[in-house]
Amino acid sequence: MFIFPLLIHFFVTIVLKNVLVNSLEQIPYDIWVFPGILLLIAAITANAVIYRDLFDLRVHQRAFLPLTLAPFSKTQLILGFLVISAIEATFYVLVAMGVLNFFLPKTLSALDYFMILVFTPIFIFILGNILITFSLLIDRITTYLSTILVLFLIILFGSGVLVELEFYPKTISLILSNLPLSMILYSLRDIIFSNRVDWTQIFIPIFVAIIWTWFNGFLLKRKLNQ
Amino acid sequence: MEASITLKKVGKLIGDKTILASLTFGIERGSLVAIIGDNEAGKSMLLKVISGIEYQEYGHVYINGLDSKKRRLDIISTIGFVPHEIDLDPWLTLEQNVRFMGFMYGVDTESVNTRMIQLARELHIIPHLKRMVKDISPGIVKKGMILRALVHDPDILIMDEPTAFMDAESYRHTWDLLLRLKGKKTILYVSQSLSEVEEAHDRILVLEDGIISLDGSLDKLLGSTFDYHQFQIEFEELSEDLFQKLSQVPKVKNPSRIGNSIHFYGRERNVFFAVLNAAASAVMKDISVNKLGLQDLMDAKFARDGIH
Numbered sequence: 001m002f003i004f005p006l007l008i009h010f011f012v013t014i015v016l017k018n019v020l021v022n023s024l025e026q027i028p029y030d031i032w033v034f035p036g037i038l039l040l041i042a043a044i045t046a047n048a049v050i051y052r053d054l055f056d057l058r059v060h061q062r063a064f065l066p067l068t069l070a071p072f073s074k075t076q077l078i079l080g081f082l083v084i085s086a087i088e089a090t091f092y093v094l095v096a097m098g099v100l101n102f103f104l105p106k107t108l109s110a111l112d113y114f115m116i117l118v119f120t121p122i123f124i125f126i127l128g129n130i131l132i133t134f135s136l137l138i139d140r141i142t143t144y145l146s147t148i149l150v151l152f153l154i155i156l157f158g159s160g161v162l163v164e165l166e167f168y169p170k171t172i173s174l175i176l177s178n179l180p181l182s183m184i185l186y187s188l189r190d191i192i193f194s195n196r197v198d199w200t201q202i203f204i205p206i207f208v209a210i211i212w213t214w215f216n217g218f219l220l221k222r223k224l225n226q
Numbered sequence: 227m228e229a230s231i232t233l234k235k236v237g238k239l240i241g242d243k244t245i246l247a248s249l250t251f252g253i254e255r256g257s258l259v260a261i262i263g264d265n266e267a268g269k270s271m272l273l274k275v276i277s278g279i280e281y282q283e284y285g286h287v288y289i290n291g292l293d294s295k296k297r298r299l300d301i302i303s304t305i306g307f308v309p310h311e312i313d314l315d316p317w318l319t320l321e322q323n324v325r326f327m328g329f330m331y332g333v334d335t336e337s338v339n340t341r342m343i344q345l346a347r348e349l350h351i352i353p354h355l356k357r358m359v360k361d362i363s364p365g366i367v368k369k370g371m372i373l374r375a376l377v378h379d380p381d382i383l384i385m386d387e388p389t390a391f392m393d394a395e396s397y398r399h400t401w402d403l404l405l406r407l408k409g410k411k412t413i414l415y416v417s418q419s420l421s422e423v424e425e426a427h428d429r430i431l432v433l434e435d436g437i438i439s440l441d442g443s444l445d446k447l448l449g450s451t452f453d454y455h456q457f458q459i460e461f462e463e464l465s466e467d468l469f470q471k472l473s474q475v476p477k478v479k480n481p482s483r484i485g486n487s488i489h490f491y492g493r494e495r496n497v498f499f500a501v502l503n504a505a506a507s508a509v510m511k512d513i514s515v516n517k518l519g520l521q522d523l524m525d526a527k528f529a530r531d532g533i534h
Contacts, residue, residue: 063315070330
């Protein structure tokens, strides 16, 4: 539980802060990347949870069909998977926050830490929906793992977790910054580092997450023919 | 008696293949109904459609008078389903699996405790409740699946091969429980073990290529063949001439030979004596007479052609 955040710190933050030093707004890189690293840890946790609770049970036909026979709608079941992954991910973020805080050159305010904990479930609601869609559409473990690898590559470099999207060519930067996952990270950094709240950037991902949850419920219904 | 399960022209397709073809029948509340049939006859699919795991392509399934598609959330709690495959979570204990399903069905902890202990005692699996499912033998796990299906106290219990993987003792414990529940719950099950079905049923449905070819009690199903007996005479040497001669005896049905034995069916005992008279000159080693059972009925020759 404690080793994973340390590994990310040693192999990602320490290396990249020697390359990037400061963000474009002149914030020290290791402080700027801190929320991103925590959301990355949340993403990895959520993936493990959804793999355990949905994909593994479904493809190996263990305990999944009885679950679908419980008196809940398919959308409620999807919401259940999301809530569980959000709770576990937030808990793990809390632990990682405690560990990584020792390596920050400057401590963030209590409100900043609180905002990270608030934004983690929102981030997981979007990412969890993506993972659930893959878990429902893909039946082979190797295909699933390959897809997840590609997804994490996109999250790492295409959502502003490790590098600012402004480093990309303008068109690509524009596209990437309008993805719901990037919007959440941008909003969080805006609040932490600039004390700005962009409600549009917050509500669009929440709206997308709600629609996507409903869509996954529909997809589950179609997949099971129930 | 009131119908617990009613099917009206229910059909199920997978691709172009018809799995269930316009099935219409009802199952009375509290009855014990067995479904038998060949592999690929559609037995498991029928259970899945009734229990709501799969939807039918056409027709209606009514559970306690409610349409299973339109009122799914209302009827789903009244059904307990035991699939053929082991589907408990292997990384949880048997007890955790049962408790989780109780939680999903909104059963309070006290009721879960009471039912779990009572049913586990009847199924003799109390010592296994705290063990991880991955470490338990399949026969015990199957009993755990029956326990899980009953934890929310459903009105209808649907089981695909309920005694699969079980030894003789587990088989007896399971059927002791199921026979105790008979009358209180509607029990519908599929089995490949015809002796199991002969022992425990109010009614038998014989499924063949997605349609019900026979429906009734064992006595009713055997009605057309009930008076028939299977005769077998083993000779020291059964020549072709002798076999032909015996086959020509009036009222001998479906004669066949295996080695030096002749098998045939007859409705009256005097057929047997007529054959014995005809074979008096040959040396006989063994004679046996069997009453027909479900196994004979399921023999394709009888199911499709009857005895002629």
